[in-house]
Amino acid sequence: xxxxxxxxxxxxxxxxxxxxxxxxxCNDVGASKNIKVNNCRLIMRRPWIKAIIATVTxxxxxxIVQKSGIFNIDSFKHNNENHGENLAKQGxxxxxxxxxxxxxxxxxxxxxxxxxxxxxxxxxxxxxxxxSGEELLGNKLGETxxxxxxxxxxxxxxxxxxxxxxxxxxxxxxxxxxxxxCVYTVKGYDDFRLITYEGGKGKDEFQLxxxxxxxxxxxxEDVFGRMNLKGNIKKIEYNNCDSMNNETPDLNQLQDYGxxxxxxxxxxxxxxxxxxxxxxxxxxFLEEWNKFVCNENQKSVYxxxxxxxxxxxxxxxGGYVFYSGLKGFVFKVDENAFKNMWNVLK
Amino acid sequence: xxxxxISMGENSLSCKEGIDYVLQKYADTIYRLALSRxxxxxxxxDIVQEVFLQYIKSNKEFExxxxxxxxxxKVTINxxxxxxxxxxxxxxxxxxxxxxxNIEDKSEVYKYVxxxxxxxxxxxxxxxxxxxxxxxxxxxxxRKQSTVRSQLHRGRKLLKDHMKGEGNxxx
Numbered sequence: 001x002x003x004x005x006x007x008x009x010x011x012x013x014x015x016x017x018x019x020x021x022x023x024x025x026c027n028d029v030g031a032s033k034n035i036k037v038n039n040c041r042l043i044m045r046r047p048w049i050k051a052i053i054a055t056v057t058x059x060x061x062x063x064i065v066q067k068s069g070i071f072n073i074d075s076f077k078h079n080n081e082n083h084g085e086n087l088a089k090q091g092x093x094x095x096x097x098x099x100x101x102x103x104x105x106x107x108x109x110x111x112x113x114x115x116x117x118x119x120x121x122x123x124x125x126x127x128x129x130x131x132s133g134e135e136l137l138g139n140k141l142g143e144t145x146x147x148x149x150x151x152x153x154x155x156x157x158x159x160x161x162x163x164x165x166x167x168x169x170x171x172x173x174x175x176x177x178x179x180x181x182c183v184y185t186v187k188g189y190d191d192f193r194l195i196t197y198e199g200g201k202g203k204d205e206f207q208l209x210x211x212x213x214x215x216x217x218x219x220x221e222d223v224f225g226r227m228n229l230k231g232n233i234k235k236i237e238y239n240n241c242d243s244m245n246n247e248t249p250d251l252n253q254l255q256d257y258g259x260x261x262x263x264x265x266x267x268x269x270x271x272x273x274x275x276x277x278x279x280x281x282x283x284x285f286l287e288e289w290n291k292f293v294c295n296e297n298q299k300s301v302y303x304x305x306x307x308x309x310x311x312x313x314x315x316x317x318g319g320y321v322f323y324s325g326l327k328g329f330v331f332k333v334d335e336n337a338f339k340n341m342w343n344v345l346k
Numbered sequence: 347x348x349x350x351x352i353s354m355g356e357n358s359l360s361c362k363e364g365i366d367y368v369l370q371k372y373a374d375t376i377y378r379l380a381l382s383r384x385x386x387x388x389x390x391x392d393i394v395q396e397v398f399l400q401y402i403k404s405n406k407e408f409e410x411x412x413x414x415x416x417x418x419x420k421v422t423i424n425x426x427x428x429x430x431x432x433x434x435x436x437x438x439x440x441x442x443x444x445x446x447x448n449i450e451d452k453s454e455v456y457k458y459v460x461x462x463x464x465x466x467x468x469x470x471x472x473x474x475x476x477x478x479x480x481x482x483x484x485x486x487x488x489r490k491q492s493t494v495r496s497q498l499h500r501g502r503k504l505l506k507d508h509m510k511g512e513g514n515x516x517x
Binding site: 001005006010011015016020022024026027 | 362365366369370373374377378381391394395398399401402403454455456459470471474475
């Protein structure tokens with residue numbers, strides 16, 4: 001029975017044809033890159049070419065050393081540890097969430113979105129209880145109406161912010177993939193968060209939405225400060241790699257609360273870093289095609305706030321913290337503070 | 347078409363026929379596994395796409411067609427873990443392609459399997475539908491063989507409990 005039902009499950013021919021086309025395009029790009037690489041390799045085998053390159057490189061290095069006097073241990077070590085990171089002394093701009101015109105050929109992926117004040121809010125992973133939801137309801141702003149088509153987006157598996165495609169003629173305040181929800185501000189938070197409520201017919205559902213975009217961040221406080229983490233955490237939970245793959249992960253409670261508080265302070269002082277840097281990516285992700293797969297170099301931490309919201313952070317061994325509400329960036333935490341926290345998450 | 351010492355290089359997949367062959371042979375298998383994991387057709391389709399694009403990008407040498415299949419299944423599991431681990435997007439809208447909303451015409455066994463917790467569901471699927479041995483399942487899911495066996499046992503027990511009084515079920 002189970003086998004028979006599965007035998008009837010097949011992909012659409014149109015999907016297969018599209019996928020075949022994409023694979024061919026991918027293969028063509030890869031083949032042309034290989035040709036260029038192979039040609040380059042042939043040239044590099046010639047000894048006189050190697051000699052010229054070595055000489056030029058040596059001259060350039062001597063010039064740089066003389067010019068800038070960078071050859072001291074501390075600055076060398078510091079630069080190496082950066083792995084090309086963009087240290088945010090000038091701040092890192094988080095671009096405004098863009099809505100692109102509907103485009104055929106992209107993944108038909110549904111992304112829950114809510115439009116308000118020309119911003120694209122996305123459904124947060126926070127689950128709110130009835131009691132918490134009621135406490136958080138601020139001023140009513142309006143009521144959602146349904147977008148007629150699904151909001152289409154790029155691959156969910158990407159760690160970069162999703163590109164959102166929708167019919168722009170349908171865009172106005174409170175356009176939403178879920179209709180008939182009342183939209184409110186969230187007490188205690190600025191407008192990066194909204195809350196929706198749907199009641200009646202046996203429903204009593206509160207949902208949190210977030211839009212972290214169109215601002216410049218200099219430290220972690222520019223993001224996590226908006227979430228009022230300091231002094232408002234009720235408890236900290238965490239889980240390990242094995243349990244993360246379960247349907248309901250087994251959560252452990254952090255006993256050393258003081259350590260948790262120190263970590264939050266360090267998080268506020270952390271440096272935001274763009275994950276576009278290839279070296280940083282290779283440091284964070286074990287394999288390029290398997291980003292964020294659970295492994296022993298990651299832990300998840302859940303900050304249960306007094307107001308009922310829960311913030312999930314992912315810690316990467318090496319001192320980086322990721323928040324899924326702000327894709328495309330991680331936060332580099334002070335080494336000691338991070339290590340101390342990592343060591344108590346057992 | 348795919349010979350021993352199967353490579354991802356030019357000789358095997360530079361032509362459309364090679365790509366179409368692989369898709370024809372494995373796409374539905376990958377889709378069914380992804381669907382059993384995510385219970386959502388959109389997500390399953392995304393995973394299928396991701397898996398085959400990774401396949402084309404990799405330069406892996408495969409020893410046999412079984413090796414290809416095992417590799418594809420493992421990547422499918424990893425991609426679906428990745429997706430499910432990212433709790434950013436919540437599925438609150440009921441859509442046509444949400445599998446559980448269109449399950450009325452499926453058999454009772456199928457419905458109950460899809461309602462099992464994910465860790466049992468995928469083991470049941472790989473064991474009964476893909477006819478894989480528990481050691482191979484363990485390799486793909488990165489679990490011990492003993493864990494796979496006990497999950498298989500518990501999955502069957504849960505199904506039996508669900509289907510009490512409905513006679514023996516068969517896969």
